[in-house]
Amino acid sequence: MKISADELEPLFDALPDVVFFVKDTQGRYTHANLTLVRRLGLAQRSEIIGRDVTELFPAMMGGSYAAQDRRVLAGEVIENQLEVHIFNNRAPGWCLTCKRPLLSRGQVRGVVGISRDLGQPDGRHPTYDRLRRVMAHMQAHYGETIRVHTLAELAGLSVAQLERHFRRVFQLTPQQVLTKVRIEAAMRQLDGDDSMAAIGMACGFADHSAFSRQFKATVGMTPSKYRALAMGQPKVLASRRPHAS
Numbered sequence: 001m002k003i004s005a006d007e008l009e010p011l012f013d014a015l016p017d018v019v020f021f022v023k024d025t026q027g028r029y030t031h032a033n034l035t036l037v038r039r040l041g042l043a044q045r046s047e048i049i050g051r052d053v054t055e056l057f058p059a060m061m062g063g064s065y066a067a068q069d070r071r072v073l074a075g076e077v078i079e080n081q082l083e084v085h086i087f088n089n090r091a092p093g094w095c096l097t098c099k100r101p102l103l104s105r106g107q108v109r110g111v112v113g114i115s116r117d118l119g120q121p122d123g124r125h126p127t128y129d130r131l132r133r134v135m136a137h138m139q140a141h142y143g144e145t146i147r148v149h150t151l152a153e154l155a156g157l158s159v160a161q162l163e164r165h166f167r168r169v170f171q172l173t174p175q176q177v178l179t180k181v182r183i184e185a186a187m188r189q190l191d192g193d194d195s196m197a198a199i200g201m202a203c204g205f206a207d208h209s210a211f212s213r214q215f216k217a218t219v220g221m222t223p224s225k226y227r228a229l230a231m232g233q234p235k236v237l238a239s240r241r242p243h244a245s
Contacts, residue, residue: 005031005112017117019085019095022102024110027052027069039085060221060229061086072099072111082176084183084219085115094118094180096171118171127165130155134162135177142181143204148174178204183218186211190227199223 005022012020012033019039022031032048040056042048053069054062072078078099085095099113122128134151151174152162166174186203194202200211200223215223 009033012114017119019115020113022110022112023052023069025073025108027066027073027111030110057220058086058229060225064216064220068099069111072101072113073108075101075108077101078113080176082172082179082218083115086220122169125165125169127155127157128169130157131165131169134174138178138181142178142185143202146178146204179214179218183215186215186223187219187226187230190223191230196223 008020009031012018012035015033016035018033019036020031020033021029021036024030028050029048029052032045034045037043037045037048040048048056052062053065056062057065068078078097081097081099083095083097085093095115095117097113097115099111101108102110102112121131125131134155137151137154138146148159148162152159155162155165157165163173166172166177170177172180182203182205186199189199189202196211197208200208203211205211205214212222215221215226219226221229
């Protein structure tokens with residue numbers, strides 16, 4: 001038995017920490033849950049349906065999301081993409097985004113996806129204290145080269161165990177957590193006057209190109225565009241902390 005998007009939509013309405021959406025082949029929303037409606041600062045679902053991301057999000061972010069949708073419409077599957085989402089009516093928050101081509105009779109008919117807010121770490125997990133030591137090391141040395149084998153040794157675990165426990169406790173891989181720490185540091189530093197190249201190097205990226213590429217993939221805009229946006233917004237944009245709601 002197949003379940004339609006019309007049936008899924010009200011189910012996802014009950015999940016305040018999950019954004020659910022379906023788009024057609026032109027990237028226009030056909031379905032969206034109430035979480036997305038609220039986060040866009042809108043009153044009704046009808047204000048989203050029939051519109052695309054470039055009409056609903058700031059131009060710099062909308063263009064990045066549209067490019068992501070085009071990749072999915074070409075057949076790509078996006079699994080647990082770590083992202084920062086910036087909405088009109090709330091502080092930015094970290095999430096994991098999944099998108100898949102919507103197929104009908106073997107043909108791509110659109111995009112279906114969810115973005116799930118990162119929750120609080122599982123502090124009751126038996127390895128939590130050891131993983132906190134790893135996190136502290138990342139936060140103290142994010143500007144340096146950090147190897148996963150070093151992190152595993154610090155935790156007294158094998159690499160495979162470290163990966164498994166990180167996913168259980170933080171919902172992320174060690175590499176995703178390191179990326180998160182580095183991007184957060186970069187966003188804070190972009191509130192100052194240092195050059196993009198200097199910020200990228202200070203945050204552990206090999207060069208400006210690598211910094212710009214990772215920043216855009218995570219935040220939805222380049223560091224320079226983020227700096228321009230942050231200069232016109234409250235300080236929360238430059239001093240954000242992980243979103244845990």
